[in-house]
Each structure stands twice: as structure tokens, then as C-alpha cells.
Amino acid sequence: MSEKLNELKEILGEVRDLYHAASVLEWDQNVSMPPGGSEARGQQLSTLGKIAHEKSTSDKVGKLLDELKKEFTDKDSDEAALIRVTARNYEKSTRVPASFVAEQAIVTAKAFDVWVEAKGKSDFSIFQPHLERVVEMTQKYISFFPPADHPYDVLLDDYEPGMKTADVKEIFDHLRPQQVKLLKAIRSAKQVKDDFLFKKYNEKKVWDFGEKIITKFGYEWSRGRQDKAPHPFQTTFSVNDTRITNRFEPNNPLSTLFSAMHEAGHAMYEQGSNPAYERTPLAGGTSLAVHESQSRMWENLVGRSLPFWEHFFPEMKKTFPSQLDGISLKTFYKGINKVEPSLIRVNADEATYNLHVMLRLELEIGMIEGKFAIKDMPEIWNSKMQDYLGIVPPDDAHGVLQDVHWSNGLMGYFSTYALGNLVSAQLWEKINKDIKDLDDQIRMGKFDSLLNWLRGKIHIFGQKYDPQDLVQKVTGSKIDAAAYVRYLTKKYSDIYGL
């Protein structure tokens, strides 16, 4: 192998080690760290990040990349992919001056503090000047890059490499009216019953049931673990150590089950990445949307399906006999799929979730374009809520102030949540063509054909292919709303008798 490639891999390996070390520190911060530890931990993470950044943006890396681009010209080779992904990361990191990164850290740290206060008081006007600063900084960030078709492209590319704003708009323009229409139909149908989901459930029994499910899915405990944390998340320290966290909310006890499936979906993607990519930027999931396609598939297309509960419901009833007394499988299935427009994105059901996301994307694009004045955001938010979901927030805390993302300077991120849903349905149609008896397998609690399909078609490739290319390669078309609309329509027609 090329000596220069080895040299590059050596540096990339150290950078990767530093980022994974930082991930361990962050995991500990969420799972174990005593309160006293936080100040020093911030310092430690900042040092690791700084060294990793220095190492990955050195002139030496730039020079090696230039030389290696000429050496590895077979576009489909792992080497070329490695060089392409590394070069993209390198260009991004070197375009943005360190002074800007430092300034942005200060702006967003302040904005976050003010957002917490403003949300507490439900008063957008307190947050407004800080959101204005965040948007200015984001526009400045965009200015470091060559002009794109749309300025928002620069932001989107950080989370969905290769994806354009125009593509997302087109997809969402197709999706929105159909989701709105479906939602209207559901709302005029008879509502399903779900009170049994909110009874008192024993925490340990729910937790163990969740672990039983994801064990059957194929989450490998010898290469992972589940811990309690304030929020469910998945984190990767290596292909052989990808962990998940979860929580128990007494007022929504069974959400622990679905969070376990969701995070295990992320983790199994990481566990399936090609071990040959370890300590290189090709390891792990290729984008947020594809990652979300995996988590949402296991959580929703599998975990909220009828065949799934045909298998698990008897045991569920045995485990929670009093809570589920008199509840039939069909009633349970309908209950966990209840549709009800709600104000808060993170609590939204499958039929409304994407509408929350589309609203945010439109607002972000408007802010970046300068078309929307920041002071008008609460009003714009509320009127779109009325249009898409038919409900209006009573205050800013339940409206424009609900999400943390903007205060953190995260713009360009939201659409990946919805794109992930779409991809999950596209893959699902393809999988069902390849595995004819998938429903029957699920009905028997067998998930190995499904996991093996995902391993071979998606997971193994790590970040070798950009998301659109990967979806095209596997399903024959790019990311597109049609499959998801078919999936939603069929599912809810059945549940609500539309």
C-alpha cells in the first residue's frame, strides 16, 4: 500500500482516537459524572477537540490529500472514498477561521443561557436579539464557502453531504399536502383509545422488556450497553463499543420501549460498519438522515407494526397483567399508533412528526435568506402550526422556543429527521421485495434476515457512499416521499378505518 496513504491514516487514526475519547467523556458526563466534575470536564473536552482540530487541519494533511487524490483514481475503491471524505472534512475545517469558531462558541453559549431563560418565561422577545446574532453568525459561516445554488446548501451539507436545499424543498413540497390531507381525514375519524398506556408501570420491568426486544433485534451486548441518562442517545467509541442510553418517564412509561428500539437502531448501524474502516472517517453512519432511517425503522416500521406485537403482546400482557387487563392486541396496536396533533415535536406521532420538521425548515430558510424578520418568528410559527397541524400554541414556550437547536447554532439539521422517515419507508419497500415473508418472520420474533439485509446493503458501507448515492444504489431511486406516503396511508387507513 502507498506509504503516503499510511501516513495519512496514521494521522486520521489519532484524530479518531481523540474524538472517540471525547465521546467516552461525554457519555460519562451524561451517565455517571458527579455534579462537581462538570467544569473540568468542559476543559478536558475543549482540549481534546482543539488537538483533534489541529491535527486534522495541518498543512501536512492538505499536502498528503493533494498527492493521494492523484494516486487513487478508481472512484469506487475504499481508498478513493477515504480520500474524498477526508478532503471534504479538511476543506470545511480549514475554510472556517479559528477566530470565528471561538466567537461562535461565545455567541451560542450566551444564546443557550438566554434561551433557557426565555423558554422559562415563555417570552420570545428576550431571546430575539440572540437569535439575530446566531443567524448573523450562520450567514457569516456560509460566507466562508464558495457560493452555492442556495446559501442554505452549505448548512445542509454539514449533516447530509451532497444534499441540496432544492432537493429537500421538492421532496417536502410533494409530502406536505399529502400529510396534511391524511391528518385531516384521521381527525374526522373516531379517535382510538390509549389510556392503558399511561397507567402505572414498573420501571425495571419496562426496562427489561426493552432489553429483551433489542436483544431479539440483534443488538450485540458484547459490543455495547444500555445506561440510564437524562435523554436517550447513542454513542460510538469503536465499531465494537457502541452504546445507548434511555430513560423512564412515569407519565409516559412505555416510551422507554420505543426509545430502546430507536437507539438500538442507531447502534446496530454503527455495529455493522466495516471493521476495515476503523480509525478512519469512513467508519460509522453516512449521514443523519440515513442514521435516522435505521432508528425510525426499528422503532416504527418494526416496533409499531401489528406483526411485531402479534409476537410480543402475549408476553407484554403476562408482564403487565393489571395494566393491560381487557386490552386486546388490536386495541394495544391502535393505542401505540394514536394520532393527535400536538404542539411539541419530540412527542409527535408518525403522522404529524414530519409536519413539525417541515415548518422548522421553512423558518430556517426564511431566516437565512433574510426574508423573515426574527421579530416576526412567533407569529410565523403559529400561523404555520395552524396551516399544517390545525392547532396554535398558547405561548412561545410551546411554540417557537420549544427546541434547543437554534440557541446552539444548529441550523440545517432539522430536515434530516423527516428525510430519515422517508428513507426508512423506501428501504422497507425494497426489503419486503427481497424478503417475501418478512411479516411472518417478525410475527415469529425473528429479525435476523432483516438485520442481515441492513448489514449487507447499508451498514457495511459506513460513510463510503453519500446518502443520496447510497439510497439510489440500494433502492434504485433517490430520496423521495412516495413510499412514506404509501406507508402512512395504508397504516392509518387500517387503524382509523379511513
Next chain:
Amino acid sequence: MSEKLNELKEILGEVRDLYHAASVLEWDQNVSMPPGGSEARGQQLSTLGKIAHEKSTSDKVGKLLDELKKEFTDKDSDEAALIRVTARNYEKSTRVPASFVAEQAIVTAKAFDVWVEAKGKSDFSIFQPHLERVVEMTQKYISFFPPADHPYDVLLDDYEPGMKTADVKEIFDHLRPQQVKLLKAIRSAKQVKDDFLFKKYNEKKVWDFGEKIITKFGYEWSRGRQDKAPHPFQTTFSVNDTRITNRFEPNNPLSTLFSAMHEAGHAMYEQGSNPAYERTPLAGGTSLAVHESQSRMWENLVGRSLPFWEHFFPEMKKTFPSQLDGISLKTFYKGINKVEPSLIRVNADEATYNLHVMLRLELEIGMIEGKFAIKDMPEIWNSKMQDYLGIVPPDDAHGVLQDVHWSNGLMGYFSTYALGNLVSAQLWEKINKDIKDLDDQIRMGKFDSLLNWLRGKIHIFGQKYDPQDLVQKVTGSKIDAAAYVRYLTKKYSDIYGL
């Protein structure tokens, strides 16, 4: 403040962050990591260690130190101490070539594997060539340093800065005959009863009891935590995050209590270090012996004392009524202090522990001097066991092969265990002069005066003073065996009616 000092502190801070990050990774490895994670973890630790080493041995650091030595001449200032300790570390790290460090890592990795095998088969001859290599490497290590009074000084100084082999020999020469004599007297007295310690105890109840004790000691949970691990240890991520681990051994259930006290002793030392020393080499305990003086004080001088159990025994009996049925306070106290020469150092009681250590020190010095042939080690070991403890191991596994240290290349370390015991007794005499009613306080379960004394006289100074200087400063004399002999003699005369 001097700009150069700030520059140095900046570098030292990053190095400290890297070492603390490595400690988090090691803690996780012992407490949480799934088996799959180990290969990547080794790589991550190696990268962190490499970068920390590079940063702390750069020419820039050397230059800054040279300039700062001239600037800060007030020997008692924190700045001068920082420069002195940093310069010592710098000199040590730069004297040893990276190629040697790499070679040693390979030699000891192999030696460790072979030691595991040799111990399993209880056959020293398998380990012999590897121990020979380790000793050769250690001699080579010594050769990088200027000639000392004794070659072993170089090794000792890595763990007990400023301590000389001649000093330790003199201390031990005074101590050994007195411990041997005391042991003989005990062995001819009537043995105490301790079968009640080895009944079946509930793990969670023992664990909780241990946490109750160390909470009363003053271990701060907002700046620490206790987790289960294969071996008890203490680790520091910052002055505000110093954690301990513990285990439960069903065949020695109450050892969990004493391990908790021992590790909490280490942790409280670290929690008491001057916060102004954070992210510098002055933070944390000053040497292994002083560290051990803290852990052994809380474990033995406090935790195996009669006043301590006058307070805790009633609750102990209430918690374990069947196990302690019919057992009086005095019987319990005698039981936990039972003396019985045993083959294994880590299980040794207070009256025999130091004898195990002295034996090892003599063997190490003999190996380094080349006076003892490695092939003769089992024989030498066994004959010294006969002399000091009156018992002879039945095989190498229970003799010369019992400790992991040599296979890891750790030579110069053992004596600190015994020195720590001596220091604990020296401090104890001084504390009892300063706090007249200490026994009464302990009898009432009050430990705040004791902890405050340790905080103000020992903990707060971090690594500002070398161990001998610190002990001198606090007790008026250097490390010395007299107080420990007085302590042992009084305690065991009472228990065994000598």
C-alpha cells in the same frame, strides 16, 4: 503574573487534561466497557499517552523551565514548587529515549502474558527468562540517569520523590526485627475467633454499610462516586471528580467495608488538594507513600479501631443480626484484627503486611545490584518467608509469582506500601496531640476534626512538598518506624494479651 509562566501553565493544563481523559477511559474500561471495546480502547489510550508525552517533553517546555527557574527564586512559593516538580518530570521524561519506552512496552507486555501462564502453572522457570529481560531493561533505564548513591535510588525516586535507598533500608532495618519479634509473641498467644466474618452476608447491605461509613468520614459524593470493578482502586479526573471502585467477595464479604474506607482515604486526599493547583503537576497526592498513609489511616487506624466499632457495631448488629448473633463488640474487634502469617501479601493483616513488603524490597535490590541470580529467586523468596513470617509457600504461585508488579516492569514501588503504614502512625501520634479527644469523637461517629486536620496539614499542599519534607514539616521528623512499632505493639498487646 509572568507571561512565560502562563505559557507553561497552558501547556501543562493540556497535558493534564489528556492524562485525566485517559483516566476516564481506564475507569470506564474497569467499570463499564463491554468486552468488545478493549482493542480500540488500548489504541485510544496509547494515542492520548503519546500526545501527552510529546507535549510535556517539547523543547519549548525545556526553554520555559530554564527561564522560569531564574525568575521564581522564592523556594517556598507555589510557583517555584510548580517549576521544580515540572522540571523534575521533564528531566525524567526527556532522559529516557522514546525507542527505549517502546521496547520496554513490548518486553513487559510479553512478560505479563508469560507471568499469567507461569502463575497458572505455578512454574517460575517459564517466567525466569522474561524476568531476566525486565531486570536488564530496568538496569538500562537506570543507566539513562546520572550515577546515584545506589542504582535503586533512580527507581525509588519515581514513586517517592527525594527518597533514597539508604533511607528506606535504615528504616526497614529498624522495623524488621521488631515486627518479627511481635509476630512471634502473637503466634504463641491464644488465637482469636473470626469465623463470624466469613458467614453469608448480603452484598447490597454490605455495600450500603460501606457507603454509610465513608459518607460519615466526609467523602463527598457530589465530587465522586463508587462503582463495582474487578479490583478496588481510586482514580482522579479533577479535584471535583475523584472516584473509587470496590468489589464484593462472597468468601470474604466484609473486606468490602475495609476497601471502601481504604479507597475513600485515597479519594479524600485528592478531594482536599488545593483547587488552585488544578491542571498543574502540583495537583493531587505527593507520593505513593503519603497516599497510602491516608488510605491506611482511614482503613486501619480509624476503621479497625475499638472506638470506631463502639460507634458502628450496634448498627452493624442490627443490619446483620443472624451473622453476628452472640458476638460481642470486643469479639468482633478482635476478629477483624486477627493476626495470622499468610502467604499472600494482599491478604496480610497489619502485623505481617510490612514483612511481605520488606522481603520484596530486598529481592528487588538484590536483582538490580546483580547480587541475586534470577534463577535463584524462588529459593531466596522461600527462605526469607521462613525467616520473617515462619511459613513457606507450597509452590511458586503462592510465592515468588504472586504479584503482578515485576511482569509490568514496576520495580521500586513495593516499599511505598510499608512506608505509607509508617507515615500513617507518625501522623496519628501528632493528630492525637492536636485533637485531644479524637477517640471520643470517633466513638460518637464524628470525623470532621480529623478530616479537617488532614485537609489543612496534608491534603491542601498537593504535590508542593516532597514526601520527606512534608512529613518533617507536619510531624517534626522524617519518615521513621518508631510510631508504627508503638502503635502495633499497643494494639496487639491488648488484643492478644501480650
